Amino acid sequence: DTGVSQDPxxxxxxxxxxxxxxxxxxxxxxxxxxxxxxxxxxPEFLTYFQNEAQLEKSRLLSDRFSAERPKxxxxxxxxxxxxxxxxxxxLCASSxxxxxxxxxxxxxxxx
Amino acid sequence: xxxxxxxxxxxxxxxxxxxxxxxxxxxxxxxxxxFWYKQPPSGELVFLIRRNSFDxxxxxxxxxxxxxxxxxxxxxxxxxxxxxxxxxxxxCALTFGNEKLTFGTGTxxxxxx
Numbered sequence: 001d002t003g004v005s006q007d008p009x010x011x012x013x014x015x016x017x018x019x020x021x022x023x024x025x026x027x028x029x030x031x032x033x034x035x036x037x038x039x040x041x042x043p044e045f046l047t048y049f050q051n052e053a054q055l056e057k058s059r060l061l062s063d064r065f066s067a068e069r070p071k072x073x074x075x076x077x078x079x080x081x082x083x084x085x086x087x088x089x090x091l092c093a094s095s096x097x098x099x100x101x102x103x104x105x106x107x108x109x110x111x
Numbered sequence: 112x113x114x115x116x117x118x119x120x121x122x123x124x125x126x127x128x129x130x131x132x133x134x135x136x137x138x139x140x141x142x143x144x145x146f147w148y149k150q151p152p153s154g155e156l157v158f159l160i161r162r163n164s165f166d167x168x169x170x171x172x173x174x175x176x177x178x179x180x181x182x183x184x185x186x187x188x189x190x191x192x193x194x195x196x197x198x199x200x201x202x203c204a205l206t207f208g209n210e211k212l213t214f215g216t217g218t219x220x221x222x223x224x
Contacts, residue, residue, distance in 0.1 A: 098144045099146075102155060104155045
């Protein structure tokens with residue numbers, strides 16, 4: 001499978017714990033995006049990378065959120081001190097042009 | 112600022128009926144791209160079509176067709192002879208170049224057998 005992959009697919013955690021998600025983009029894609037989607041809403045932009053450089057962060061990305069793409073390949077999104085409001089689907093996408101291809105998402109539930 | 116509005120929250124039609132999903136957008140950019148994505152119950156967003164702002168030709172792909180009208184800032188999506196497999200949430204989205212996508216809130220389409 002040469003699409004975008006995300007790991008884990010589901011994560012249940014207790015409030016206050018830290019979680020980390022991984023995204024592996026399509027191999028030749030230089031841009032990588034993170035989005036968050038809550039129930040009944042469209043995906044909301046969080047941040048994006050071109051190669052290893054983080055070019056934009058949404059104001060939705062509080063200080064508890066950090067994303068990295070150390071070698072311009074896979075990316076990680078970490079949430080520290082999780083809150084119940086962080087419960088959502090976290091989507092990763094990659095692109096070479098304006099067309100973004102999405103992964104299956106990581107569904108986070110914070111208890 | 113960019114904005115995408117999908118006024119239809121939910122639509123239900125009987126199989127084989129035609130259905131149109133509406134999308135209205137706002138942007139100050141003169142060059143932009145419009146998209147439709149499908150999100151089936153499995154959750155993964157599937158790319159359907161991209162349209163750039165300079166190309167107002169309508170497009171048809173099998174049972175799917177898209178009507179782009181700059182004058183009304185609309186990019187509507189029609190499914191002809193709907194099938195149960197078309198049941199999903201459909202998102203319209205907008206971007207400038209390779210930048211972030213701005214999504215609408217989606218339209219949940221249910222095809223009744």
